[in-house]
């Protein structure tokens with residue numbers, strides 16, 4: 355049960371019985387003297403009708419008291435017209451018991467929208483780099499959570515596999531196959547391949563000519579060119595898939611709907627725009643003028659949808675994709691997890707798509723923007739030579755750094771187990787570092803912070819989980835979920851119980867505006883509250899009923915931690 359929602363509904367219902375139709379806006383309160391929840395919508399309601407807010411709050415509180423079981427919560431009118439709720443121990447332990455019996459830990463499964471998530475979406479000309487970590491992990495976590503809530507999620511990897519950037523690559527492939535060198539092994543390092551091809555383009559006039567010809571051949575789908583292109587794309591997709599598998603990201607090859615998929619829909623898109631009267635010709639290019647985008651000189655800047663040479667830019671493909679997603683897939687929402695630097699692109703895209711009728715009023719197409727990754731000096735994270743840092747190498751480094759820590763902390767463990775722990779800790783750490791930060795701001799990539807066993811990190815939470823499992827295993831208490839009544843006596847038990855029943859609130863909060871860091875914060879706070887509880891409340895030395903109640907609290911905390919991390923795409927271990 356979502357307690358916040360429950361209290362909000364109760365309060366709104368009573369407000370409307372008093373003849374007011376305001377919603378009651380209940381929030382969790384962080385100050386214990388304000389109760390555990392606080393309703394603050396009363397003032398707004400009073401203002402509208404000119405009533406005294408304190409009087410209204412007290413009428414409302416009496417009504418709430420009358421309508422609800424008096425054993426559920428205590429109410430207090432405070433300040434200019436707030437209502438503070440304090441849940442009773444009995445209500446809390448009953449709610450906790452329901453939670454314990456529920457394999458979904460209180461999270462309901464009643465959401466039913468069809469939601470497309472466009473995430474990761476790298477350009478295939480190069481290897482995936484560190485920058486792809488954000489869209490990939492945030493998009494993946496949000497998709498998991500939406501699915502868990504019951505939505506139908508369509509994952510799409512909108513990879514860039516088309517366009518002039520492939521000219522040099524194809525010309526270089528051609529050159530290598532003529533020289534009968536081992537093209538296959540050269541392609542294993544896509545980054546180097548790209549570098550060599552672009553260098554040749556700059557240095558060798560003949561090569562540059564061939565590269566330009568390849569751009570044209572690609573556009574006309576020349577068979578020899580397409581053969582090379584397919585080989586390149588297959589290699590690059592394998593590389594991406596390997597990264598996803600190592601990261602435990604749920605994208606599969608069948609989720610790939612590449613830019614080239616839309617090639618044969620582009621002309622129709624332009625025709626649609628023309629019939630909607632949106633196209634203006636400017637220097638031979640087809641443009642859409644939007645009032646919003648004003649250039650430096652105050653003149654409106656157009657979005658070019660077809661270049662004067664007939665070629666189609668990035669936005670044309672994206673227009674075709676919005677149309678396809680809306681009309682063919684009939685999605686309710688489409689979420690684009692992409693770098694904030696593309697904000698203007700998406701603003702134009704959605705505006706044009708709406709005007710052209712590709713998206714209708716009930717559909718939400720939104721850009722879920724993320725900030726970029728910085729180094730400690732606050733500059734974009736690059737290699738020493740100024741190049742992009744390969745994602746595969748970030749993964750390797752994280753695992754080997756984790757290995758160093760694990761071998762120090764758990765030197766007595768068998769090697770195989772150390773290896774397994776290092777892998778999960780290494781992967782978990784880089785993912786959690788992404789997810790726990792504010793999505794929209796840039797953040798500093800800091801190995802020591804993310805791999806630390808202290809603070810809001812994956813290792814801290816993974817370790818907390820193993821400690822809980824240890825406590826339970828040592829207790830000898832059977833895990834019979836139906837027998838126990840929670841017996842919450844100590845303040846730290848009540849605090850832990852309240853946090854546990856708020857799991858569903860924190861999961862649902864993530865998808866209000868796609869902020870996985872809200873769930874991270876929740877899990878971190880839960881683990882801290884658990885540690886405080888464990889310090890104050892002896893488990894194994896208590897008399898049997900208390901011991902059982904406390905072990906059940908431990909067990910539930912473990913289950914919530916595990917489920918929460920799983921929803922973020924992070925795996926836990928039973929022992930480390």
Ligand code: ARG
Pocket residue numbers: 472475476477512513514672675690692
């Ligand atoms: N391939 C693009 C890039 O690397 C991101 C694509 C995002 N998705 C989209 N539908 N535009 O910048």
